[in-house]
Every structure is written in C-alpha cells, then in structure tokens.
Amino acid sequence: MASYEILNPTKKGEPRIKITVEEGYDDRGRRIRFTKTVRMKSLSDRAIKKAIKEFELEVATSNKVTKNEEISFEAFVLEKWMKLHVKKNLRLRTYQTYNSTLTNYIIPFFKGMKLSKIKPIDIEEFFAYEKDSGRKNLKGKYLILKSIFTKAITWKFISKENDPMEEIKEPNVDKRHREKSYYNEEELLILFKVLEGVQPKQRIAIKMAAVLGLRRSEILGIRHHSVNFNNNTILIDAQLHYDHEQKKFLLGPPKNGLARTVIVPDKFMEEIKEYMKEHRKQKELCGDAWEPAIDENGEPLDLLYTNPYGYPNHINSITNEWVKLLKRHNLDxxxxxxxxxxxxxxxxxxxxxxxxIQEQLGHTDVRQTIQTYSHLTKDVKLKELSKFDDIL
Incomplete structure (x- = not known):
C-alpha cells in the first residue's frame, strides 16, 4: 500500500512529494515502511500516480523486503504480480478472473514452494494434475503462469536461464462436444414470441444481446444519454463491473478499449424508447429516494438498468432471470x-x-469475426451443398 504527502517546494520552486510504501509487518510485528522524497515537474494526479508506481516497483524489485531467491511463489504472485501488474494495468474483470483462478487452482498447487526453486517439471506436473482432474481453461492458466514468470524475470527475481516456462508448450486439450451455444432463426422466432409476455426491462436486455450482439456488461453500462433516437443508434463506450474489494459499481472501458456505435432496428428502438420513458417516470416518482451509483468523479450514473430506486441491479441479475425464463418456458x-x-x-x-457484423460486435479486426463466426448453421450448409443436386 502506498501513500504520499505534498512537501514544500525546493529553493528553485520545484514541487516535491514524500512517498511512503508499506509492505506488511516483519517477524517482530513491526510495520515495514519505505519512504522516498521525489522532485516533481507537476503535481497533477497523473504525475503523482506515475511517481508512486515507480517507487513501488523500486521497492518490489529490491532486496529491501525479502531476498529475491527466498520469496515464495505465493508471496510473489499476491504481493508483487497482482498488486503491481494486474491491478494497475489490467481491467477489473481480468483482475477478478485471475484472482479466482489463482486462489482456487494455481496457488494451492504451488503453496510452500519458493519462486526461484520452481522447475519445468513442477509446471508439467501442475498441468497433468489439472487434466487428470478434468478441469477447464488450461490455456488461461498457462497464460497466467507465463505472465508471472515473465515479470519475475523483468523484476530480476529469477534469471532468464531459470525460467521454468521457457520450454513449456501450451497444453493440448481434447476437443469435447460443446453444449448448444446459439439459437438458429427458428429458435429465435420462438424466443421473441415468448418475450412478448415478459417484463419490459428483461425483454429489452435479452433483445439487446440477441438483436444487437451486445455483451452483458455492455448492456448494464448503457446510460440514458447513450441512446440516440434521431439516428437509431446506441453508443457502447463502457462496461459495468462490481469491485468486490471496494464494494461498489464501476464503469470501465469496452472490452477492446474502443467505443463503438451500434445500429438499432426501428421496431426495437420504439420498445427501448417506451422503456426509457417509464424509467424516467419512476425516477420522478422516487424523488429524493432515487439513489443511483456514483462514478469516480462523484457524479450519478444515469444507467438504463437499475432497481426501482435507481441503483444498479446485481451484475448476475440478467443471467439469473434468463435461466429462469428458459426453465419456465421449456426453451433449449x-x-x-x-x-x-x-x-x-x-x-x-x-x-x-x-x-x-464486425463493427456491431465490436471486434478490433475483421479476421477475428471471420474466425469466430464464419461457421454456418447446419441448415445453411445443407442448403449450399444441395446445389450439387442440380448437376448430379
């Protein structure tokens, strides 16, 4: 954990700050604390954050706290890699995913092992254990371990010659029969018929995924000003996430970091417009009882999807209601x-x-769209191949 205080400027008028980095407690229970006075060009938030990050990295990669060769794998991952790399450089959703994978799978296997003592055979045994246990996402775990040891080399906790991931290839996973992953046209028609009897908020959320191709977090991140009725578009420039550590909702950038504008069919836009009118009426009825989430600047988030008092619904609410709908109407x-x-x-x-399709989905490269979705449905394949009937 790091903090700072602004000091009096130098005789030349240069601004200064004193940075304090805390690294827990020593064996005697005394707080481990390091300080540094830094001359600054400016006292902007960006400049201060940069100075703090640089000093944190300096402390982390020095021998001040623990000799590098003595640090455990667990301590390096949680106190160094997660704090200085993942939390500071990657998105909240990625941080949460990594934290879950580490806590449940990777750290328990390597618990008690020193970072510098881990060998390629230990990595191989980890993946063998994962395969034998029938666990999924081996590629994700491989990439996490690859990143951990790459940073360990960069920060000089281990030498490149001692990188246990150097000769480890990405695990081969037997392709399993995948569960049904999408609806065909006939099934979509059935779904849309069912949605006619569903509450507007849930109906529109489902259609935003099925008709516009939006991700769940993108739907939850739509604000009233994102919708443009004049040209039938919605600006997708944020995703809503819940930070379990800070216990609050946060708006983050879209998955690839780029905002996009999606086109909305006329009929569907009319549904959205009607829902938004009712949502505004609900806000007026609540008056002072309307309690929206607040962004980092202290401004209210004018989200489209909220509870009756303006606060965001639980992140999993859309998914939970979707599963209930499937069971209630016996849909695949x-x-x-x-x-x-x-x-x-x-x-x-x-x-x-x-x-x-690429622009609507928000893929950065059309090749990603082609690789992911160029598969044709069974009916379309049969239709195309039946053309041979004309010449046989």
Missing amino acids: YINFHGLRHSFASFMVAKNSNIKV
Missing part, C-alpha cells in the same frame, strides 16, 4: 452470452456483410 438452454452468438450466426446465415 444456451447461456446469456449465447444470445450474442445467435445474433452473429443469424447475420452470417443471412449473408450479411462481415464488416457490418
């Missing part, structure tokens, strides 16, 4: 993200321009 199971796949597969089956 696909997860909520499968609605996004349904949108893409429907567009491909209708021979839509792949560039249009």
Whole structure:
C-alpha cells in the first residue's frame, strides 16, 4: 500500500512529494515502511500516480523486503504480480478472473514452494494434475503462469536461464462436444414470441444481446444519454463491473478499449424508447429516494438498468432471470452470452456483410469475426451443398 504527502517546494520552486510504501509487518510485528522524497515537474494526479508506481516497483524489485531467491511463489504472485501488474494495468474483470483462478487452482498447487526453486517439471506436473482432474481453461492458466514468470524475470527475481516456462508448450486439450451455444432463426422466432409476455426491462436486455450482439456488461453500462433516437443508434463506450474489494459499481472501458456505435432496428428502438420513458417516470416518482451509483468523479450514473430506486441491479441479475425464463418456458438452454452468438450466426446465415457484423460486435479486426463466426448453421450448409443436386 502506498501513500504520499505534498512537501514544500525546493529553493528553485520545484514541487516535491514524500512517498511512503508499506509492505506488511516483519517477524517482530513491526510495520515495514519505505519512504522516498521525489522532485516533481507537476503535481497533477497523473504525475503523482506515475511517481508512486515507480517507487513501488523500486521497492518490489529490491532486496529491501525479502531476498529475491527466498520469496515464495505465493508471496510473489499476491504481493508483487497482482498488486503491481494486474491491478494497475489490467481491467477489473481480468483482475477478478485471475484472482479466482489463482486462489482456487494455481496457488494451492504451488503453496510452500519458493519462486526461484520452481522447475519445468513442477509446471508439467501442475498441468497433468489439472487434466487428470478434468478441469477447464488450461490455456488461461498457462497464460497466467507465463505472465508471472515473465515479470519475475523483468523484476530480476529469477534469471532468464531459470525460467521454468521457457520450454513449456501450451497444453493440448481434447476437443469435447460443446453444449448448444446459439439459437438458429427458428429458435429465435420462438424466443421473441415468448418475450412478448415478459417484463419490459428483461425483454429489452435479452433483445439487446440477441438483436444487437451486445455483451452483458455492455448492456448494464448503457446510460440514458447513450441512446440516440434521431439516428437509431446506441453508443457502447463502457462496461459495468462490481469491485468486490471496494464494494461498489464501476464503469470501465469496452472490452477492446474502443467505443463503438451500434445500429438499432426501428421496431426495437420504439420498445427501448417506451422503456426509457417509464424509467424516467419512476425516477420522478422516487424523488429524493432515487439513489443511483456514483462514478469516480462523484457524479450519478444515469444507467438504463437499475432497481426501482435507481441503483444498479446485481451484475448476475440478467443471467439469473434468463435461466429462469428458459426453465419456465421449456426453451433449449444456451447461456446469456449465447444470445450474442445467435445474433452473429443469424447475420452470417443471412449473408450479411462481415464488416457490418464486425463493427456491431465490436471486434478490433475483421479476421477475428471471420474466425469466430464464419461457421454456418447446419441448415445453411445443407442448403449450399444441395446445389450439387442440380448437376448430379
């Protein structure tokens, strides 16, 4: 943990800050604390954050706290890699995913081992254990370990010659029969018929995934000003996440860091407009009881999807309501993200321009769209191959 205080400027008028970095407690229970006075060009938030980060890295990569060769794998991962790299450089959702994977799978296996003593055989045994246990996401775990030891080398906790990941190849995983992942056109028609009897908030959320190709977190991040009725578009420039450590909702950038504008069909835009009118009425009725989430600047988040008092619904609420709907109407199971796949597969089956699909989905490269969604549904494949009947 780091903090700072602004000091009197130097005789030349240069601003200064004193940075304090705390590294827990020593064996006698005394707080381990390091300080440094830094001359600054300015006292902007950005400049101060940069100075703090640099000093934290200096402390982390020095021998002040623990000799590098003595640090445990667990301590390095949690106190160094997670704090100085993942939390500061990656998105909240990625941080949460990494934290879960480390806590449940990786750290328990390497617990008690020193970072510098881990050998390639230990890595191989880890993946063998994961495979034998029938666990998933081996590629994700491989990438996490790769990043951990890459940073350990960069920060000089281990030498490049002692990198246990150097000769480790990404694990091969037997392709398993995948569960149904999207709806075809006929199944979408059935779904839309069912949605006619569903509450507007849930109906529109589902359609935003199936008709517009939006991700769940993108739907939850839509604000009233994001919707443009004049040209039937919605600006997708944020995702809503919940920070379990700070216990508050946060708006972060879209998945690839780039905002995009999605086109909305006329009929669906009318549904959205009606829902937004009712949402505004609810706000007026609540008056002072309306309690929206607050952003980092202290401004209220004018979100489209909230509870009756303006506060964001639980991140999993859309998914939970979706599963209930499937069971209630005996529909084939696909997860909520499968609605996004349904949108893409429907567009491909209708021979839509792949560039249009890419832009609607928010892929940075059209090749990603082609690789992910160029598969055709069984019906379309049969239709295309039946053309041979004309010449046989």
